[in-house]
Amino acid sequence: MSLFQNLRQALIEKKISAETLAQRCLALARTRNPKLNSFLEFRETEALSDARLADLRIAAGERGPLLGIPMAIKDNILIEGSQASAGSKMLAKYRAQYSATVVDRLRAAGAVIVGKTNMDEFGMGSSNENSAYGAVRNPWNEDCVPGGSSGGSAAAVASGVVPMALGSDTGGSIRQPAALCGLVGLRPTYGRLSRWGLIAFASSLDQIGPIADSSLTVAAMLDASSGFDPRDATSAKKEGTDIFSKLEALSKTLPASEVFSGIKIGFDPSQLGDGVDESVRARFLETLNDWRLGGAEVLETPLPNAKHSLAAYYLIASSEASSNLSRYSGLLQGYRSEKFSREASLQDLVASSRSEGFGPEVQRRILLGTFALSSGYYDAYYKRAAQVRRLILNDYLSALKTVDFFVSPTTPSTAFRLGEKSASPLAMYLSDIFTLPSALAGLPGVSFPMGLGSDGMPLGVQVISAAWSEEKLLNFVRLNEVYRAESSVLPVTNQNNGGLLS
Amino acid sequence: MAKITIEDVQKIARLSGLNLDTDDLQKYQIQFENLLQHFESLNAAVVSGVEPLYHAVDENNFRDDDQEAESFPRKSLLANSPDHDDVNFRLGRILGGAE
Numbered sequence: 001m002s003l004f005q006n007l008r009q010a011l012i013e014k015k016i017s018a019e020t021l022a023q024r025c026l027a028l029a030r031t032r033n034p035k036l037n038s039f040l041e042f043r044e045t046e047a048l049s050d051a052r053l054a055d056l057r058i059a060a061g062e063r064g065p066l067l068g069i070p071m072a073i074k075d076n077i078l079i080e081g082s083q084a085s086a087g088s089k090m091l092a093k094y095r096a097q098y099s100a101t102v103v104d105r106l107r108a109a110g111a112v113i114v115g116k117t118n119m120d121e122f123g124m125g126s127s128n129e130n131s132a133y134g135a136v137r138n139p140w141n142e143d144c145v146p147g148g149s150s151g152g153s154a155a156a157v158a159s160g161v162v163p164m165a166l167g168s169d170t171g172g173s174i175r176q177p178a179a180l181c182g183l184v185g186l187r188p189t190y191g192r193l194s195r196w197g198l199i200a201f202a203s204s205l206d207q208i209g210p211i212a213d214s215s216l217t218v219a220a221m222l223d224a225s226s227g228f229d230p231r232d233a234t235s236a237k238k239e240g241t242d243i244f245s246k247l248e249a250l251s252k253t254l255p256a257s258e259v260f261s262g263i264k265i266g267f268d269p270s271q272l273g274d275g276v277d278e279s280v281r282a283r284f285l286e287t288l289n290d291w292r293l294g295g296a297e298v299l300e301t302p303l304p305n306a307k308h309s310l311a312a313y314y315l316i317a318s319s320e321a322s323s324n325l326s327r328y329s330g331l332l333q334g335y336r337s338e339k340f341s342r343e344a345s346l347q348d349l350v351a352s353s354r355s356e357g358f359g360p361e362v363q364r365r366i367l368l369g370t371f372a373l374s375s376g377y378y379d380a381y382y383k384r385a386a387q388v389r390r391l392i393l394n395d396y397l398s399a400l401k402t403v404d405f406f407v408s409p410t411t412p413s414t415a416f417r418l419g420e421k422s423a424s425p426l427a428m429y430l431s432d433i434f435t436l437p438s439a440l441a442g443l444p445g446v447s448f449p450m451g452l453g454s455d456g457m458p459l460g461v462q463v464i465s466a467a468w469s470e471e472k473l474l475n476f477v478r479l480n481e482v483y484r485a486e487s488s489v490l491p492v493t494n495q496n497n498g499g500l501l502s
Numbered sequence: 503m504a505k506i507t508i509e510d511v512q513k514i515a516r517l518s519g520l521n522l523d524t525d526d527l528q529k530y531q532i533q534f535e536n537l538l539q540h541f542e543s544l545n546a547a548v549v550s551g552v553e554p555l556y557h558a559v560d561e562n563n564f565r566d567d568d569q570e571a572e573s574f575p576r577k578s579l580l581a582n583s584p585d586h587d588d589v590n591f592r593l594g595r596i597l598g599g600a601e
Contacts, residue, residue, distance in 0.1 A: 386554030442558020
């Protein structure tokens with residue numbers, strides 16, 4: 001059973017109160033944080049108050065899956081009264097004036113938010129080394145990165161402090177850290193979860209989603225937080241999902257050879273070439289074989305334009321970032337240069353504040369985006385990238401006519417060492433190579449564990465499906481968890497419930 | 503291949519509202535050339551007649567009728583500003599130099 005299931009059962013059976021659980025969770029988080037640096041803020045008073053409310057609801061007979069369950073929230077998602085730094089010095093002193101819709105909904109479902117998690121600045125990074133508040137370390141090996149940009153959320157879950165956290169995914173920032181930390185991470189269909197209260201990076205790509213210890217937890221979080229929100233103009237006019245109870249009812253009744261019968265799975269062999277570690281390739285091919293033995297039909301399904309994803313993504317995301325981040329000027333909110341004097345020109349004040357407030361990766365992407373949008377280069381870069389984006393979407397639409405799922409490794413390697421890729425932006429960007437195409441296409445994607453690499457670090461497999469088919473995706477992950485032991489790998493620190501129930 | 507000069511980086515920095523020192527200008531010039539060289543791969547894609555995709559889903563940017571609603575209290579908005587006098591944001595001089 002996952003940590004989430006154990007905690008839920010203990011709460012329902014009143015073996016522990018939500019208040020005691022929140023206290024233990026906060027104590028554990030404080031103990032582990034000096035090494036991992038996964039939390040930027042603890043919400044002691046608010047968490048205990050929410051936990052007491054959850055206890056009253058449990059005592060009154062409520063049984064919602066998230067009642068009393070502790071969780072963490074990435075620091076680019078607003079909670080009224082809490083900090084929301086987005087990992088940036090620019091917003092070091094910023095306190096949220098309102099809560100994100102997803103936060104309101106999760107709290108209404110009884111989740112207890114214990115803290116805000118570290119992240120790459122404004123979501124720009126794949127290793128969580130780009131935080132103004134220091135790098136996050138991977139609980140599996142503290143010399144390695146946890147992935148990014150939702151690295152703090154992934155490390156918090158993998159270290160057994162909480163069973164679930166919210167992240168955000170612009171080009172892979174949920175799925176990549178979930179893979180590198182041995183967790184389940186879902187990027188929902190674009191528009192499935194409201195972005196109201198999410199600090200913007202690249203608005204046509206940003207999507208909030210869960211990182212958790214199992215598909216059940218992810219389903220419960222998605223059910224609680226999805227659905228139309230009139231405050232987000234890109235929110236889809238759809239009902240919230242209802243997946244958790246169906247997954248919970250799934251039990252081991254099928255013979256091994258029929259578990260995946262009737263499921264068609266596509267993959268593109270050309271994606272497994274140069275740049276993909278041998279142990280990743282080998283483990284992925286073994287996973288495909290497992291599915292074949294379970295009755296699935298595995299087909300070669302080319303995505304001919306996916307090879308252009310990295311270029312298209314960095315041009316589009318950087319262009320949108322250069323526009324979104326223009327609001328940080330040192331004038332109305334956020335950091336203002338300490339060199340400022342009232343005699344300086346407004347232009348100097350803005351440039352000094354932005355240069356001191358933004359870190360190097362954010363500055364690099366603002367510059368790149370400004371270049372791509374500038375006169376003379378717009379058609380050659382931004383417009384062309386947007387045209388290629390459509391070709392990538394068309395590739396998926398064509399592939400998903402013949403297969404239920406498109407699969408790949410989530411990352412080309414296991415977690416790399418801190419500092420290993422810092423010198424080359426391109427090498428760092430390539431660590432997102434598998435997660436970028438579906439982000440551009442707006443499709444839902446999930447990463448879940450596919451065992452360990454040759455270095456003993458976790459690996460993830462990524463599954464993409466048609467828009468709005470999260471139920472089908474999570475059902476597939478649940479089948480893997482129930483029938484295949486490799487799909488529920490969790491770090492040593494998360495065994496024995498991380499000490500939360502002892 | 504796009505040739506990026508130091509002057510190009512300087513111009514982009516000005517448009518971006520960023521100050522870059524000489525070391526930064528040289529660093530970004532090299533990095534941009536490397537990145538843009540990689541991005542040249544987009545030229546291999548056949549995009550003639552392809553409509554750009556700016557949003558991944560069709561259903562977006564819907565509009566509702568305006569409705570009157572309470573705004574955030576002035577005090578809470580000013581609380582996040584770097585400088586204020588309890589009523590207004592305090593900025594530098596917009597026109598002219600020191601008196």
